[in-house]
Amino acid sequence: xxxxxxxxxxxxxxxxxxxxxxxxxxxxxxxxxxxxxxxxxxxxxxxxxxxxxxxxxxxxxxxxxxxxxxxxxxxxxxxxxxxxxxxxxxxxxxxxxxxxxxxxxxxxxxxxxxxxxxxxxxxxxxxxxxxxxxxxxxxxxxxxxxxxxxxxxxxxxxxxxxxxxxxxxxxxxxxxxxxxxxxxxxxxxxxxxxxxxxxxxxxxxxxxxxxxxxxxxxxxxxxxxxxxxxxxxxxxxxxxxxxxxxxxxxxxxxxxxxxxxxxxxxxxxxxxxxxxxxxxxxxxxxxxxxxxxxxxxxxxxxxxxxxxxxxxxxxxxxxxxxxxxxxxxxxxxxxxxxxxxxxxxxxxxxxxxxxxxxxxxxxxxxxxxxxxxxxxxxxxxxxxxxxxxxxxxxxxxxxxxxxxxxxxxxxxxxxxxxxxxxxxxxxxxxxxxxxxxxxxxxxxxxxxxxxxxxxxxxxxxxxxxxxxxxxxxxxxxxxxxxxxxxxxxxxxxxxxxxxxxxxxxxxxxxxxxxxxxxxxx
Amino acid sequence: xxxxxxxxxxxxxxxxxxxxxxxxxxxxxxxxxxxxxxxxxxxxxxxxxxxxxxxxxxxxxxxxxxxxxxxxxxxxxxxxxxxxxxxxxxxxxxxxxxxxxxxxxxxxxxxxxxxxxxxxxxxxxxxxxxxxxxxxxxxxxxxxxxxxxxxxxxxxxxxxxxxxxxxxxxxxxxxxxxxxxxxxxxxxxxxxxxxxxxxxxxxxxxxxxxxxxxxxxxxxxxxxxxxxxxxxxxxxxxxxxxxxxxxxxxxxxxxxxxxxxxxxxxxxxxxxxxxxxxxxxxxxxxxxxxxxxxxxxxxxxxxxxxxxxxxx
Numbered sequence: 164x165x166x167x168x169x170x171x172x173x174x175x176x177x178x179x180x181x182x183x184x185x186x187x188x189x190x191x192x193x194x195x196x197x198x199x200x201x202x203x204x205x206x207x208x209x210x211x212x213x214x215x216x217x218x219x220x221x222x223x224x225x226x227x228x229x230x231x232x233x234x235x236x237x238x239x240x241x242x243x244x245x246x247x248x249x250x251x252x253x254x255x256x257x258x259x260x261x262x263x264x265x266x267x268x269x270x271x272x273x274x275x276x277x278x279x280x281x282x283x284x285x286x287x288x289x290x291x292x293x294x295x296x297x298x299x300x301x302x303x304x305x306x307x308x309x310x311x312x313x314x315x316x317x318x319x320x321x322x323x324x325x326x327x328x329x330x331x332x333x334x335x336x337x338x339x340x341x342x343x344x345x346x347x348x349x350x351x352x353x354x355x356x357x358x359x360x361x362x363x364x365x366x367x368x369x370x371x372x373x374x375x376x377x378x379x380x381x382x383x384x385x386x387x388x389x390x391x392x393x394x395x396x397x398x399x400x401x402x403x404x405x406x407x408x409x410x411x412x413x414x415x416x417x418x419x420x421x422x423x424x425x426x427x428x429x430x431x432x433x434x435x436x437x438x439x440x441x442x443x444x445x446x447x448x449x450x451x452x453x454x455x456x457x458x459x460x461x462x463x464x465x466x467x468x469x470x471x472x473x474x475x476x477x478x479x480x481x482x483x484x485x486x487x488x489x490x491x492x493x494x495x496x497x498x499x500x501x502x503x504x505x506x507x508x509x510x511x512x513x514x515x516x517x518x519x520x521x522x523x524x525x526x527x528x529x530x531x532x533x534x535x536x537x538x539x540x541x542x543x544x545x546x547x548x549x550x551x552x553x554x555x556x557x558x559x560x561x562x563x564x565x566x567x568x569x570x571x572x573x574x575x576x577x578x579x580x581x582x583x584x585x586x587x588x589x590x591x592x593x594x595x596x597x598x599x600x601x602x603x604x605x606x607x608x609x610x611x612x613x614x615x616x617x618x619x620x621x622x623x624x625x626x627x628x629x630x631x632x633x634x635x636x637x638x639x640x641x642x643x644x645x646x647x648x649x650x651x652x653x654x655x656x657x658x659x660x661x662x663x664x665x666x667x668x669x670x671x672x673x674x675x676x677x678x679x680x681x682x683x684x
Numbered sequence: 685x686x687x688x689x690x691x692x693x694x695x696x697x698x699x700x701x702x703x704x705x706x707x708x709x710x711x712x713x714x715x716x717x718x719x720x721x722x723x724x725x726x727x728x729x730x731x732x733x734x735x736x737x738x739x740x741x742x743x744x745x746x747x748x749x750x751x752x753x754x755x756x757x758x759x760x761x762x763x764x765x766x767x768x769x770x771x772x773x774x775x776x777x778x779x780x781x782x783x784x785x786x787x788x789x790x791x792x793x794x795x796x797x798x799x800x801x802x803x804x805x806x807x808x809x810x811x812x813x814x815x816x817x818x819x820x821x822x823x824x825x826x827x828x829x830x831x832x833x834x835x836x837x838x839x840x841x842x843x844x845x846x847x848x849x850x851x852x853x854x855x856x857x858x859x860x861x862x863x864x865x866x867x868x869x870x871x872x873x874x875x876x877x878x879x880x881x882x883x884x885x886x887x888x889x890x891x892x893x894x895x896x897x898x899x900x901x902x903x904x905x906x907x908x909x910x911x912x913x914x915x916x917x918x919x920x921x922x923x924x925x926x927x928x929x930x931x932x933x934x935x936x937x938x939x940x941x942x943x944x945x946x947x948x949x950x951x952x953x954x955x956x957x958x959x960x961x962x963x964x965x966x967x968x969x970x971x972x973x974x975x976x977x978x979x980x981x982x983x984x985x986x987x988x989x990x991x992x993x994x995x996x
Contacts, residue, residue, distance in 0.1 A: 399931075537931040660931050661893070666991060668929040670893040670968060672984035676991055 252561065253645045259561045262288075265338045276335045278587065279308040287339035290440060295510045295546060296413040299345045300385060302336065303377050306353065310373050320362050321369050326354050341560050344511035344519070344548045352380065388543040388665035393418045396506070396541055396663050397426060404503040405431040407531070409491075410521050411442035412508025414541045420453055423483035432484055433498060437491040437523045439566040439648065447488055451480045491523050494530060505531045507654075509542035514678055515551045516656030516671030518542075522649055525555075528658035537660040544664050549678050552653060560650040567648045568635065692724050694740045695747040707821060711757025711923045712793045714744060718761050719786035722779075730769045730778070737765050752889040752897055752963070756926040757793075763994065764789060796921040796977035801826040804884075804919055804975040805834055812838040812881045815873070818899035819850035819857075820886020822919045826975075827884075828861050839864045841880065845899055846870055847960050870901050877912050887920040892929045892990055894968035894983025896920070900961055903933045906970030915972040922976045925990050930965040 252261065283305045286292040292301050309332055315321045333342070333350060342350070356376050360369050392414055400406060400422045408415055422428045432450075436443025454476045480486055489498060505527065511519040518524065518540055528538045552558055638644050656671035666677055697717040702708055708716075721740055727733040741758040745751045768782055804826040808814070816823055830836045840858055844867055845851035855865045868876060883905060887896040896902065896918050909916040930936055968983035978989060 539931075661929055667927065667987075667994070668892055669987045669991075670984060673987040673991075676988040680991055 251645050253647055255556060256559070256561065256647060256649065259559055259649075260341070261561050262563045265341075275331055277305075277309045277312060277332060279305040280332045280335055281587070284336055284339040287336070293440065293442065294411060294413055294508075295343045295345050296385060296543070298343055299349055299545070300381060302346055303349060303353075303381055306332075307374050307377050310370055310377075313370070315366055321366055322358060322360050322362060325357050329354070329357075344550075345543070345545045348545050348548075349380065349384075353377070384543060384545045388545075389414045389417055391665040392541050392543065392663050393421050395668055396539065397422050399504050399539065400428055400430055401503075402429050403431075405433065405501055407433040407435065407499070407502045407505045407527070407536075408446070409435045409443070409505075409507055409524055409527050410437070410440075411446040412506075412541065414543070415506050415508055416446055416449055418506070418541065419450060419484065420479070423479040424453070424455055427483065429483050430485075431487070433487045433489065433502065435489055435491055435494055435523075435527060439562075440521075442521070443488065447486060450484060450486065451478055453479050455479045455482050491526065494527060496534065499530060499534050499536065502531070502534075502536050505536055505538045507538060507540045509540050509546055510651055511546050511548045511550075512540075512542050512662060512671070512674050513552050513653075514547075514549045514675045515553075516659070516674050517552060518654040518656075518659055518662075518671070519548075519552070519555075519651055520654065522555075522652045525652045525654040525658075528654045532658040538658055539661045539663060540659055541663045544666055544677055547664075547674060547678050549675075555649075555651060555653040559652075562648045562650050564646045564648050567646060568638070692721060694718070694721055694744050697721070698744060698748070708794075709797075709821065709921070709924075710748075710754045711760070711921075712790060714754050714757040715761045715786070715793065715923075716790045717744075718758070719783060719790060722786065723783055727779075730775065733769065733779075733782075734765065737762060752926065752928075753924050756889055756924050759927060760923055760993070761786070761789070793921070793923050796923065797822050797825055799977035800919055800921055800975055801829045803977070803980055804917075805830050805836075807882065807917060807975065808834075808836050808838055809881075810837055812836075813841065813879055814838055815841045815843070815876070815880040815883045815905070816854060817843045817851075817883070817885045817902055817905055818845040818848070819854040820919065822921060823884050823886050824854060824857055826919055827858060827863060831861055831863050839866070841866050841868055841876055843867075843873060843901065843905075844869050845901065847958075848899070848962070850899070873901075873905055874908055877908050877914060880914055882915045882917060883909050884917050884919055887918050887924055888963060889924050889926040889928065890918070890920055890974065890986055891965065891968075892925075892927060892987050894971060894974065894981075894986040895930065896966050896971065896974075897926075897928070897930070897936065897963055898966065900964045903964045903966045903970070906966045910970050916970055917973055917975055918971055919975045922978050922989065925986060925993075927990065927994070933964045933966070934961075936963065936965060 252259070283292070283301060286301070287298065292298055306329065309329065310325070313321075313325060313328060315324055329350075336342070353373075356373065360372060364372070396418050400418075406419075408419075419432060422430065434443045434447055455478070487498070507518070507520060507524055507528065509518055509520050513519055518528070520540075531538050550558075635641070635644070638646060659671045662669050662671055662674065664677060666680070669677070694717055697720055698713055701713040701716055702710070718737060718740060721736070722733070725736060727736050741762060744758060745755055748754055764785075765782065768785065769778060771778070800822050808827070808830040814827070816827075827840065830838070840855075840863055842851045842855045842858070842865055846869075851867055855867045858865045885896070885898055885902055885905070887898050889897040891897060898918075906916050908914075928937070968986075971983050974981045974983065974986065981989070
């Protein structure tokens with residue numbers, strides 16, 4: 164409010180007290196006036212001021228009781244955390260939740276979170292587990308342990324209580340990174356399965372049912388689906404063709420291995436990669452560590468069999484696969500020159516046919532579309548979402564800004580107060596200490612080293628930044644500097660020729676069909 | 685095996701069906717010959733039945749060149765068999781049902797052309813100029829129906845459709861039905877397109893994306909139609925939907941992409957060696973709508989129908 168408008172707005176009684184009152188004072192004055200009015204009214208009705216106070220106190224206490232009784236989830240939602248202004252995000256993306264906001268939400272519930280979920284959350288947040296499929300798989304595995312260790316409290320039934328128990332775990336899991344679409348779909352499915360269990364089944368039976376159902380889900384929706392997709396997609400990879408891919412996708416990795424090993428095809432592969440996650444490196448390493456021996460898939464088992472049986476083996480990168488590794492910025496027409504197909508992974512397929520995937524995907528799809536290179540995407544039907552999104556701004560995931568400034572490998576676990584985790588770590592440390600003490604003296608040196616390591620591990624992110632010779636290490640102190648690190652982008656359906664799912668290949672316009680059919684089953 | 689069973693040859697039966705009835709399309713002939721095969725062979729177990737159908741389909745697909753719409757019919761029948769064998773517990777009733785339903789299936793498939801034509805009639809208006817590519821039974825059926833039953837007056841431009849020159853056959857049939865026809869060379873499509881109101885083509889097969897596999901030249905007409913904003917309609921039957929997904933006009937499986945090695949006409953034969961393909965693929969973005977016996981579909985609805993058939 165400007166100075167000029169104040170005398171106009173102020174009521175007659177206030178005017179007499181002078182024009183020096185600020186807006187705040189004005190408001191308070193009005194409040195007091197109102198309260199006095201109300202008290203007068205009540206007094207007129209025959210209630211004394213003391214009685215009124217008592218009633219008010221009772222009311223407050225009642226409210227307090229209610230909050231202690233409400234579910235943890237609700238409490239969580241209410242805890243709004245003020246993020247320091249230091250973490251600036253461009254206003255266009257300010258509606259997205261930052262990592263700090265997510266982290267700050269967890270402390271009140273961490274003591275009832277299962278250790279499996281705790282460790283999973285850590286792995287998510289440090290990008291040790293990354294990619295929609297592996298995140299989903301690991302989450303379901305963790306849920307299996309949670310369900311196995313679960314005991315129904317007295318006076319409740321498993322059907323009713325387990326869902327809430329899982330919700331708490333999921334709530335905690337969300338603090339690492341928002342749930343992926345596939346995880347959301349799986350959780351919805353699991354909760355439905357829990358509710359379908361009849362009350363008469365014993366706890367042990369119910370647990371067994373659920374665990375086996377989760378196993379079936381993993382097999383059916385991920386493993387077998389991937390096989391079907393790979394078979395369908397492999398027809399496009401012919402001898403001496405050139406395939407371009409971006410980042411890392413579980414199903415695509417399997418596809419390239421399948422074509423090279425099982426089908427013995429020789430082809431060129433261009434892996435395009437980008438900062439800060441460098442997922443393409445993961446694909447590159449995994450492919451380079453795959454050996455060409457018939458009837459064995461895993462590289463580890465290969466190595467063993469070689470040492471024992473003396474097989475002559477070469478990595479598939481030597482015999483079948485020629486790999487070029489480039490960064491996204493070098494995706495020039497020179498590289499696109501003779502690419503036959505582009506295979507893209509997916510985070511989600513939206514119901515309007517748009518592909519929601521790792522940031523950079525849309526750029527590649529657009530480049531390849533203009534050069535008339537068919538863009539194909541391999542996507543399991545768990546990743547289909549009935550959401551409609553027209554741009555990648557409305558919903559997206561904000562990753563840590565510091566990921567852009569420093570190497571992702573030096574990433575520390577999030578700084579947050581997690582009671583259970585701290586206790587767990589303390590316990591571990593004590594055990595270690597006890598162990599070390601019992602050991603002989605010459606191990607003292609090692610202990611010293613360990614402590615040193617621990618110390619260095621304790622250095623916070625900010626301190627770590629100072630060791631990094633980054634020109635913008637103190638970017639938080641630079642006014643008007645925003646750094647944005649988003650995870651996903653949206654590729655319009657015109658750029659995508661074909662979506663390969665386990666239900667068949669479709670144009671992106673037919674995604675809603677799958678959603679309809681999928682939901683019916 | 686008795687002599688009678690050995691004597692049965694699926695390819696011959698198929699060709700005989702096609703010979704006997706010129707109006708019969710390839711998928712229906714295939715289904716009909718498979719039903720006949722079941723009646724003759726009398727398999728005794730369900731696995732024998734499935735193997736029998738499978739092996740016969742394989743022989744049929746191998747022996748017939750240009751097996752695109754043929755394979756659509758075969759796949760549909762295979763699916764039909766697989767679903768029905770699980771439906772009945774009693775083997776005898778299953779078998780009889782299969783044969784009976786198979787015949788019903790054939791009957792329905794035959795009627796689908798009539799239905800497609802029915803759905804297509806509202807698209808033809810008085811004083812229209814319609815461009816037609818090559819010869820298609822269902823397009824002919826539709827035009828004939830519009831002229832004789834609804835008494836709509838329209839002109840038709842037919843492309844010559846080299847190298848098969850089936851366009852002349854189409855023009856002859858239409859002229860007999862008292863429809864004004866003009867035959868143009870394939871190169872002249874661009875020349876006439878601005879005078880044309882709509883384009884009707886048939887299809888050998890409809891791919892999963894809603895694109896069509898048809899007589900060569902359909903793709904370029906589709907491109908011209910799109911740039912000139914002319915509606916490009918495909919008239920077809922739903923049993924021609926195939927589980928194929930080509931990505932480019934030449935991206936067709938080798939056994940389907942038929943090639944004529946020496947396609948030159950007699951007088952030019954010694955001048956140069958002319959090699960041509962017979963079918964091409966028109967992607968879905970060039971197609972305005974598909975007029976089928978299931979109704980008028982957008983290209984994206986094709987995959988919906990296919991998914992419904994295969995996953996329910």
